[in-house]
Amino acid sequence: MGFKKAKVLLGGMVLGLCLLTGCTSKSQRAAKESVEEELKKLQSSDIQTIQNTIDTQELLPSSQYTEEAAEEIGNIFSLFYKDFSFKVKNVKTDEEKGTGTAKTAITTIDAYSLAKDYSLVLLKKQIELDASPQEVEFSLNDSCLLLKELLEEKDYDMETSEADISLEKEGDTWKVVHTAELDSLLTGNFASYMSDAQLLSPSEIVDAHFGTIKDFDSEQLKIYLSLDHLVETDDSYNNSLSMAIAQQIDKAFDYEITEEEQEGSTAAVQVSVTSPDFESILTSYKERLTQWLKTSESLSAGAQGRREKERELLLSCIEDNETVTSKNIAVTLYNDGINWKIQMDSNIAEAVFGDIPSAISSVSEDIQ
Numbered sequence: 001m002g003f004k005k006a007k008v009l010l011g012g013m014v015l016g017l018c019l020l021t022g023c024t025s026k027s028q029r030a031a032k033e034s035v036e037e038e039l040k041k042l043q044s045s046d047i048q049t050i051q052n053t054i055d056t057q058e059l060l061p062s063s064q065y066t067e068e069a070a071e072e073i074g075n076i077f078s079l080f081y082k083d084f085s086f087k088v089k090n091v092k093t094d095e096e097k098g099t100g101t102a103k104t105a106i107t108t109i110d111a112y113s114l115a116k117d118y119s120l121v122l123l124k125k126q127i128e129l130d131a132s133p134q135e136v137e138f139s140l141n142d143s144c145l146l147l148k149e150l151l152e153e154k155d156y157d158m159e160t161s162e163a164d165i166s167l168e169k170e171g172d173t174w175k176v177v178h179t180a181e182l183d184s185l186l187t188g189n190f191a192s193y194m195s196d197a198q199l200l201s202p203s204e205i206v207d208a209h210f211g212t213i214k215d216f217d218s219e220q221l222k223i224y225l226s227l228d229h230l231v232e233t234d235d236s237y238n239n240s241l242s243m244a245i246a247q248q249i250d251k252a253f254d255y256e257i258t259e260e261e262q263e264g265s266t267a268a269v270q271v272s273v274t275s276p277d278f279e280s281i282l283t284s285y286k287e288r289l290t291q292w293l294k295t296s297e298s299l300s301a302g303a304q305g306r307r308e309k310e311r312e313l314l315l316s317c318i319e320d321n322e323t324v325t326s327k328n329i330a331v332t333l334y335n336d337g338i339n340w341k342i343q344m345d346s347n348i349a350e351a352v353f354g355d356i357p358s359a360i361s362s363v364s365e366d367i368q
């Protein structure tokens with residue numbers, strides 16, 4: 001009886017051990033340890049360790065890694081894998097062939113949301129550079145800073161997916177086989193999302209452009225819209241006129257996206273745009289000029305005096321304007337296989353400017 005009890009007890013212990021370990025062989029345990037050891041490297045703060053583990057081009061594709069950007073790149077990897085985790089669920093090995101697979105649950109940052117946010121900030125940054133008083137080259141270090149700021153400022157969700165990780169036996173050691181598919185998965189498919197021509201919708205592209213313009217100050221608007229080139233006058237008056245126009249746009253410009261339509265590689269986004277009513281400004285200018293021309297002052301002013309008064313009146317009418325106008329426009333976009341591109345036309349310029357070029361052109365003889 002005692003012998004039978006011992007057999008039952010031993011059988012129970014073996015069963016319990018199998019439940020805990022899955023009755024894995026020594027080879028399977030060694031393969032599992034190799035996978036765990038390899039994936040734990042992604043949690044390292046040492047960029048070189050991470051670069052030795054995966055193809056980092058999947059996260060930051062660039063052949064121009066510089067010493068200046070090295071520290072920022074290290075910070076990015078550290079932030080990207082801050083909450084990275086994994087669980088090796090099942091391991092199969094074939095000792096004769098020296099191959100194996102490890103079914104593994106991999107949890108990475110929501111790279112789709114990160115890629116969308118990153119693409120948007122890159123686009124907005126490029127628009128901002130177009131409003132810079134000096135030509136500025138956007139470097140790898142600049143792009144790294146933008147990505148690092150996103151990872152620091154936003155709390156992204158985590159996404160879990162499963163992968164069959166391939167292994168090969170080299171001597172007595174199992175090694176993880178790094179395929180392009182595995183490296184992409186370990187970075188949440190970030191590079192794939194970034195290269196997706198449909199990542200940002202046409203409406204998001206338009207919103208990024210118009211939203212950035214709306215956030216510009218008067219000086220940025222003057223540069224971005226090339227307001228200095230509206231008229232050919234002396235520098236002092238030209239600067240005053242362009243700044244007054246920029247301040248009007250800064251004060252009045254607003255927009256609302258109302259509809260989007262896509263057909264193949266083309267799209268149209270309907271936008272309601274609010275801008276200064278320069279027709280009203282022009283009407284006010286002509287009325288005030290007509291009144292002044294009836295005065296004795298205008299008769300004694302002479303040609304130069306009249307020109308100075310006309311300039312003064314136009315500038316005053318622009319600065320004093322409180323009238324805005326709204327216009328519905330269709331913004332056309334084309335997808336070139338990289339991203340959606342806005343097709344700039346006169347309707348967009350007129351909506352943003354409030355048709356100021358035409359208004360200024362009609363009185364250019366007065367002020368030049």
